[in-house]
Amino acid sequence: MRAKIVGVAVAAMLTLAVSACGAGDDKKGDDASAKEPGLVIWADDKRAPVLESFKAQFEKELGVTVKVEAVSKDLQANFVTASQGDNAPDVVVGAHDWIGNLVQNGAIDPVQLTDPQKAGFNADALKAVSYNGQIYGAPYAMENLALIRNTELAPEAPATFEDLVADAKKLKQDGKTEELLSLQVGQNGDAYHAYPLYASAGGYLFGEKANGDYDPADLGVGKPESVKAFEKISALGKDGVLKTSIGSENSTPLFTSKKTAYLVSGPWAIADVKKSGIKYDITPIPGFKGMDKATPFLGVQSFFVAAKGKHKAVAQEFVTNYVTGKDLAKALYTADPRPPALTAAFDEVKAADPDIAKFQAAGAGAKPLPSIPEMSAVWDPFGKAEAAIVGGSDVTETVNGAATAISGAIKK
Structure with a gap:
């Protein structure tokens, strides 16, 4: 369950790039394949299929190409290595306790959440993704023993x-x-x-x-x-x-x-x-x-904006406007049932899944994993x-x- 850095980057992970054309940056429409910029998302094997199922919606509404890559092993280590080169994705999905290492390596940017968006998250989850007074992740799931x-x-x-x-x-x-x-x-x-x-x-x-x-x-x-x-x-x-x-x-x-x-x-x-x-x-x-x-x-799963990504503006838009949405939060819960960090999603799923509320109650007073x-x-x-x-x-x-x-x- 706990992710630790145990390896070095896999060379294949360093070849990822955005598929995009040169025209149409500021146009939006159904033909996302002809739009710029692009968006590359790295996630693990459980989350990647969920994001892939939303791909068409993301592309239509963002007006960009979206490429979801499943990184099955050493996701954090691969991301840090890619960030040190010229092959970083735009968004990466991972655990909140990566934040200190990622910030130290200059791999992620603060996430620009509005006050209403912040208010929509569980307060403990938001605290977990905060580091040195700034919010570095948009949380989507919580976990505790x-x-x-x-x-x-x-x-x-x-x-x-x-x-x-x-x-x-x-x-x-x-x-x-x-x-x-x-x-x-x-x-x-x-x-x-x-x-x-x-x-x-x-x-x-x-x-x-x-x-x-x-x-x-x-x-x-x-x-x-x-x-x-x-x-x-x-x-x-x-x-x-x-x-x-x-x-x-x-x-x-x-x-x-x-x-x-x-x-x-x-x-x-x-x-x-x-x-x-x-x-x-x-x-x-x-x-x-x-x-x-x-x-x-308390462990919190989050979306991070890559500091060395090629499309940082659209990455910020994606993380702040889609990860804060109830539909994606519920879909991620369905794929891997853990208490959603988004309060509106949590309130909906707990009615059908009482275990979720019980885990949250068992974690009352839990301290974020350092x-x-x-x-x-x-x-x-x-x-x-x-x-x-x-x-x-x-x-x-x-x-x-x-x-x-x-x-x-x-x-x-």
């Missing part, structure tokens, strides 16, 4: 994480389940899925400035709060609640095969849960007794520290090692 529960095995939502563990142990002892909880850790850890429990126990990744922006100078990993939080995670590892044998490939199947009553995941898991026929409910991840809420991160460039230094050391600690390694030594690795990467 929640507790998905088999209601036949666990009819009541646990009030605390300790209640969840006690109930899960009883279910296992009674032979009704095989695992206490499905929360992905994997052999290399998973900072995103660990964060709600880490936050409940008092840990943090970065402090915040007075204006609410994340402060890269205040790294929480290595502070006493983080050691305390990882002590709780260590205890869950020793108790068999968290396991490195549960990762992204088997976390949802464990739940859909009824081997556990509890799954911590996001909206992306619901399609498989529904296919399994399990009766389920979606509620907030419970926090530790007497400690903070188990606050997940989009500062320094966050890229956190994922690997934090995850590996989690996996080691779940596996029984010394907490203080492991956390301090992760802090040293993160700090060193940030200073480079």
Whole structure:
């Protein structure tokens, strides 16, 4: 689910160009193929077909050619590389936590939303796409983790994480389940899925400035709060609640095969849960007794205007006038059901899909996933520290090692 930069550009991605003719810039009509400028949009495999289905409408109303390109792997890395050359698309679709890296690389421009357009979005989603006081993306979908529960095995939502563990142990002892909880850790850890429990126990990744922006100078990993939080995670590892044998490939199947009553995941898991026929409910991840809420991160999917695109004016028009429209927002939801960031679209789809409202409720108070460039230094050391600690390694030594690795990467 979380996108990380793991590769370099694919040469084929760098050959994209707009198909256009030289005349007719300022004319609009049905024959979009004869119009200038053009518009090239990069999106992943799920979003590209939706945008393609709107292509004729975009071309007619914008009066330009539109080319939608599906980039299946390393979309962020490919976009940054293309922006450093002369092959950038005009619009790219991606996660809000790319913003710091994209701004640092001069790859995207601020999005010029009007005040009424801003008011049409979920306030938390709009905050997530803001960076250094400017809005850099038009948000269209939100996501966060929640507790998905088999209601036949666990009819009541646990009030605390300790209640969840006690109930899960009883279910296992009674032979009704095989695992206490499905929360992905994997052999290399998973900072995103660990964060709600880490936050409940008092840990943090970065402090915040007075204006609410994340402060890269205040790294929480290595502070006493983080050691305390990882002590709780260590205890869950020793108790068999968290396991490195549960990762992204088997976390949802464990739940859909009824081997556990509890799954911590996001909206992306619901399609498989529904296919399994399990009766389920979606509620907030419970926090530790007497400690903070188990606050997940808020992720926001967005449209960005490329700073090095060849048709920046029409790209701004597209992002501000079409991504802010209800029809496109609903179509993107249908292709990949996640709570729409556009309030009008959210209000319509939640009537037919109560899960959407439940995920949003479970994410109440969620903090936007840090989009500062320094966050890229956190994922690997934090995850590996989690996996080691779940596996029984010394907490203080492991956390301090992760802090040293993160700090060193940030200073480079």
